[in-house]
Amino acid sequence: MVENCNYEQEGTIIFLLKKKYFGMIVLLYPIILQSASLPGNDLPVPEFAASEDVVSTAGHVRLSWDVPDNAENLAAIEFELQQTSDVAFQKAKTIYSGPDRASFISGLPNGDYRFRVRARLDGEAGGWSTPVTVQVQHQSLRLAFTLLGLGAIVVLATVTLVIVGNRKANIE
Amino acid sequence: MSHQSAILSANIGWILLAILGVLWIWLGRYWGKKAQSMEGFMLAGRNVGLALGVATTMATWITSNTTMLAPQFALQLGVWGMFAYSTASFGLFLFAPLAKRIRQLMPNGYTSGDFIRLRYGKATWLVFLVISIFYGFTWLISMGMAGGILMNALAGIPYEIGMTVILFVCVTYTLFGGLFAVIGTDFIQSVIILIGIVVVGFGIVHSIDFGKTYTHLESESPMLINVLLPASIMAIFNNLLFGIGEIFHSNVWWSRAFAMRKNVGQKAYLLGGLFWLPIPVAAGFIALTGSTLGINITSPDMVGPLVAANVLGSVGAIVVFAVLFCSLASSIDSLLAATSDLITEDIYRKLFNPKASEQNLRKVSAFIIVGLGFLTWLICLPRVGTLATVLFFAGPLVGSTIWPIATGLYWKNASAKGALWAMLLGSGIGLIAYFQLGWYTATLISAAVSMLTVLIFRATVKEDFNWKHLDEPKIQTAGGN
Incomplete structure (x- = not known):
């Protein structure tokens, strides 16, 4: 279920990197990453229920997300949830793919963890959600x-x- | 509520629900014929033997909390969480001698409220009633919620409908048969639960690669196998004391102590505890395998049923469905009966209508059972939190009752004022700990404060209680008996 994802391979990024604004792109890399898969489709962008960063003193967190009720093909949409420890999601790994709209993660050691989610339908991916940060600080x-x-x-x-x-x- | 992929088809879920529902209501009616008198309805004629006593003890303690919360503990708090949950059996072990003592001191007693009123007076009794009824509600709510969550997760039955059906079934058969129906159905439910757990246990052991599970946990969730996980270290004694507090104070256990034959209670509680002990460890272990098997958990309280059902397929899901339905029903009925007894006997009869006829008391009791079911349903409708957060909110309250009850049964010089302040201070400071430190500390801190208060009052206030005051005459109703 857990799979690694290499974002440099995504078409949009490779195309941009070839252009002359390389320096600016490097500076804006984190922002670009978030919108890297700006949909060429109508897939809705999910949003986490927690709008602010979360603090956990026991190393576990429940993340839930949703898409607008009026989105097309709502029942068929699947989601991809990624977790990383770095701000730019360079070492992100997919920890869930499927139709559920929440995931419970536990057993995390002290540290900051960032999560993002996007919709998928028939092999196409929508835009990434605004990331949420979970700060684990055990008692x-x-x-x-x-x-x-x-x-x-x-x-x-x-x-x-x-x-x-x-x-x-x-x-x- | 977050979408969770179902395992059984909704049709199979509905069929199972219908079969189990009709079976329990029919059995409730059948056993209900024995409950002619009020004493029969409330205490099953004070004639429950060892086999039924052990079965009802074990089945009542195997609640949704054992089958759903023990795995949640393991998922949240790792290996220590799994063992921490099994410590709740100590509550049954320690209550065994208390059951014997209760039967000796109060041969005609009806409720735990009776004991507090006779032993400590009205002020302490009122505080105790608030604690006990509040706890009964949180337990009922957590199980109503569990019913809805379970049926939604296993068969895709909407949460509201699943929760409504299980509450309706339990209210109906408890209404017909009182404690006779509760204990009778508990016996059958305990047999189904034990067979189901053995089937699920063998199935899981054969399906899981232990080495792979350990390696996966080590890389993805390392704190779950870390023995120095602070929250789980705190939870060990917190849960043990929560279990003791639940059993020591709750009328669910006192009514069984009154209902069992003389000299049966102690053995029944010891054996019930022994049978119960390994179940949370088995249920908890399977939660640790969930992520290795690639099962997404949307709500931690559903990890046990989901992993078992996923590993064992449709047949396994049917077994899990039946086991959980039985474990829920066996506890909901007990709580409905015991809380209704407490309100009928302690509030209605003692406070408002001491000369109520037996017929009148039966009507009030029935009205309270229906009212409790309706209130629980109303509060369960908006799913307010996970099972742990709902149930453990009552933790500091029940933790504060351990020492007042135990010392009240054994110490002549246990002070009434001490008991009152122990409950108030223990509950208050425990609730502060609940919000400031976490739910896994609240009962422990409450019990410690309560113990200290009892000891301070014992040292400073001199009292010498006469045990004979606990032997209140039988209920004298206008209708006789």
Whole structure:
């Protein structure tokens, strides 16, 4: 399911790189990438439900997206979701392709992750959505072990209370 | 709601829904004939034996939360999350001696509310009722939602219709048969659940390459196999205490303690816990294989059913459908019956109409069951969050009841004021933790605050409770018995 995608191979980019505005193109590369597959078709551009960047303290996130209800061939449209750690999506990988409109991602280590999604129909691809950034910042291990210790004390005390109480009740 | 690809055809889904629905309603009517008196309706005649006792304990605790939330834990919190969920069996183990004690101290008791009122007085009782009824609602809502999500994901049945059907079926048969119907259907449901889980377990073990799964997790979701994932370390005792809090305070478990024959409760709860223990580990493990198999998960609470159904194909999906329908029904009916008992006995009879006739109490009880079902349906309509966020919102509230209940049963000098403040402070500070740190810390912090409060009051306020005050005479209704 996970596949790598090399954007330099896309026709639009190669065409632009041949032109004399090479320097400007390099500067505008991230923006160009986002609109690189500007549709030569009428495929709608999906948008993520989260309009702002997301912070996760447990390494998981649920991304959902949608397209306008009045889009043509709505039922047949599939989506391609990409994930990357770099701003320009140069090392992006496709983590989902299919008709669903959400995906749950978990087990992420600390770091910033960027996601984008686009519609696909009959081999053609629409424009990329505005990317969303997920910042994963796990809780501190010190806090985790403090709560683990506290939990152990409370559970131990509760078990002792029940066992001792039960013994005394049996004797009575 | 996000679109999720269905596995079964909608037609098969409807047929399954119709067969299971009609079967439970028919069984509810059949067993309902035994529930002639109010005591029969509420407590199955206080004559439940060991086999039925173990079955109802296990089936009630295998809720949508076991089959859907345990995999969600594994998907969100990795291997520790999977084991953290199985610690909820400790609640059953620890309640086993409590069940025996409850039966000794309150041979004529009806509800957990009765105990709090007689042991700690009216103020603590009112706070307890708020906590208990709120918890009952969140559990009911999480399961109504689970029914809708399940049928939508497996068979493409619209969420609203699936949720409505399962609530309707459970309300109907609980209405007919009370606790007789609940415990009877629990027995059959527990057999279906156990057979289904064994079938799914073998199917998955034969279909999965463990080495490939590990390698995939290591590269794509490394924190899921990292034993130092902070959120999962925090969740271990949080979940254990959540399970203890749920069982210690909820009338679902107290009503069974009252309903079982003398000396049966302790064994039934111990055996029920032992049977339950491996199920969340098995259910959780399959969630970790989802991404390796290329299954897209749109909502974390659906990972278990989706992976099982995808791996095992249409037949597997039918088994999963039946298992989950049974696990949902066995818990929804228990909650409807137990919460209705709590409201009928503790609020209607104790507060408004102490001389109500038996016929009148049956009518009120039926009205409350229907009302609870309708309110749950209304709140479930807009899908408010994932199962975990809905259910664990009640975590800090139930965590605060553990120490007041356990000390109230065993310590003569447990203070009434201490119990009241333990519930208030534990719930309040636990809710702050829920929002500030995360749901996986809230019950733990609440239980710790509650324990500390009980201990401080025990040291400073001197009380000497007479256990005989807990043995309230049988309900004297205008209609007799």
